[in-house]
């Protein structure tokens with residue numbers, strides 16, 4: 029996958045700007061606040077219909093404006109062009125089109141324009157709560173498995189309805205409609221099994237890629253990743269097992285006003301030499317696991333989609349030591365389009381990054397007219 033050009037209108041600090049990108053390494057150069065991350069955010073917003081920083085379109089609209097527009101020209105590895113347009117007119121109105129076909133759901137675009145982003149916020153992936161890792165894997169698996177995305181969306185709808193009832197009961201004593209809860213739990217059990225199987229299957233593939241990636245970066249400790257299902261499946265009748273668990277937890281759910289059991293509580297954890305990374309990992313160890321996870325993400329997408337993802341590397345050199353940063357860039361070069369943000373080109377050059385030649389394009393983010 030390549031992105032060849034980008035237009036932003038009223039997107040964050042940019043009033044109206046168009047730019048073209050090179051096929052290989054693109055360095056976005058500029059001072060802090062010059063708008064480098066915003067360019068990556070725009071690319072991500074086109075490919076996934078939302079930013080990696082916020083879900084609030086109001087934050088993305090240029091201050092004082094309502095709405096924004098993005099247009100990107102992507103090309104797949106067979107050379108076919110795809111024009112993606114995203115137009116936000118108000119808080120509730122977002123239009124996305126690919127080659128002038130308006131999309132009716134996110135599912136129609138997820139997985140078509142694979143990106144791997146590594147930004148300072150991604151630190152949360154190893155440091156943060158289990159929810160962050162669940163979101164990461166949900167996003168990853170959704171891109172390669174449309175049925176998984178559909179199941180996730182259905183599950184989320186059921187959960188929302190169920191939680192609303194539980195909350196109304198816990199807060200205001202509104203009686204629970206037991207027939208309805210039971211119907212919802214039947215549906216939920218069926219989908220839970222599907223989600224569980226998809227997670228187990230994909231995660232075992234993902235782990236192989238992760239361990240390989242980590243082994244390339246670091247040999248001293250061994251990395252393990254665990255997928256811990258909230259409901260252990262042992263029987264050959266997993267659906268009835270889920271149904272039973274959902275029934276058994278109803279009293280507690282009513283007391284707490286929320287749904288306590290199910291795949292929305294599954295856990296993904298990293299372990300270094302059997303020690304929980306989140307509890308015991310050093311800063312450096314966290315970063316290595318993060319980078320390995322991102323590499324594995326890229327491989328995983330590429331294997332399934334047969335399309336090399338674009339890498340968006342934001343502040344990589346500030347985040348990681350130079351030797352490893354260069355290793356990453358060199359291992360991706362040639363096969364992938366890469367975006368790297370940088371405040372100091374001389375520094376990159378001193379560290380051995382080749383900033384010449386036709387494989388590399390420097391975009392001076394600071395010089396792009398941000399304010400018209």
Ligand SMILES: Nc1ncnc2c1ncn2[C@@H]1O[C@H](COP(=O)(O)OP(=O)(O)O)[C@@H](O)[C@H]1O
Nearest residue numbers: 040041060061062063064065066087089090091
């Ligand atoms: N919605 C917005 N409207 C106008 N300016 C914004 C908006 N959101 C962020 N900015 C400005 O954009 C700048 C940050 O851009 P960013 O792409 O993060 O820069 P960089 O990555 O080069 O440091 C800041 O100056 C910030 O005030």
Ligand SMILES: [Mg+2]
Nearest residue numbers: 064065342369
């Ligand atoms: Mg930035």
